[in-house]
Amino acid sequence: MKLHNRLKLLRHYLAGKTNKEQDKLVDDWYHSVDDIKPIGLWQQEGKRSAIKGSIHLQILEQISQKKVVPMRGRIVAAACMASLLIGASWFFLVNHDKQPVTCFTITAPSGEIRQFLLPDSTQVWLKSGTTIQYSSQYGKQNRRLDLIEGEAFFEVKNDETRPFIVKAGKLETKVLGTAFNVQAYRNRPAIQVWVQQGRVQVSDSVQVLTELSKGKRLQWNINDGHFRVDSLHWKQALGWRDGILLLEAATFSELANELQGIYGVTLVTSDVNIRNQHYDAKFFIRKTSVSDIIATLAEVHGIRYKIQGKTITLY
Helix, strand or coil: CCHHHHHHHHHHHHCCCCCHHHHHHHHHHHHHHHHCCCCHHHHCHHHHHHHHHHHHHHHHHHCCCCCCCCCCCHHHHHHHHHHHHHCHHHHHHCCHHHCCCCEEEEECCCCCCEEEECCCCCEEEECCCCEEEEECCCCCCCEEEEEEEEEEEEECCCCCCCCEEEEECCEEEEECCCEEEEEECCCCCEEEEEEEECCEEEECCCCEEEEECCCEEEEEECCCCCEEEEECCHHHHCHHHHCEEEEEEECHHHHHHHHHHHHCCEEEECCHHHHHCCEEEEEEHHHCCHHHHHHHHHHHHCCCEEEECCEEEEC
């Protein structure tokens, strides 16, 4: 089938206007993807999910009409398949110049980790409750996005001609190709940048603050603009990316921040002893509810608790 006809069929499929025979043709295209040799990433489950999520975004970018039919299940899979088959020809057929600049917002639902690829193949992991934004101009002159709220890890595709920039509040982190994490919550006093591999340059709205190398972390105070650089235990810091809540001698505040970030709950106590305790535990986020986590910690540390809506009180 010619490329033009494939595009036409895909558009009809996304709009739910195909018959059973056409549905089967789309399904056959999708299932044939595993046989395309250049796609080595397809064999890895995590990257498969990322590719599907990123193609979803690309499809929304390329056919951003007045009305877009929501993509679910098999529709996302077909969009993924068709984009992989069509490749660069898709961009050739769509006239970007006539399209207005569009802002794309991506959010990880509460209790879930979202993984996807940006248009330049940079891999992104969003912690539960995290929101980022980027425009349809992404990748044309630079690669800039905004971390609106939460925590995100980036494995940046190297490109010396187009720097990758993450803006979080008044702080900007700029790289060419590396792996790093940015944490920026509205209810916390500091923004943190952690480097797993490579180097990043961190600036505020006035000047370059510092460059961070592998294993280093910057903590920048939102109120006074002061910052400090230290080293970070990556095993604990990045457990969330693999769907793990890992606590190693965590303070009450650290425990509260983790539960707030992952499950969107507020942990409080008026008991000084509970606040001064340190907590060790390992939970798989996708398989464990916040009530189970609290019940386990309460049993281990001999404390009681009360859950009221999104507020958990330890006593």
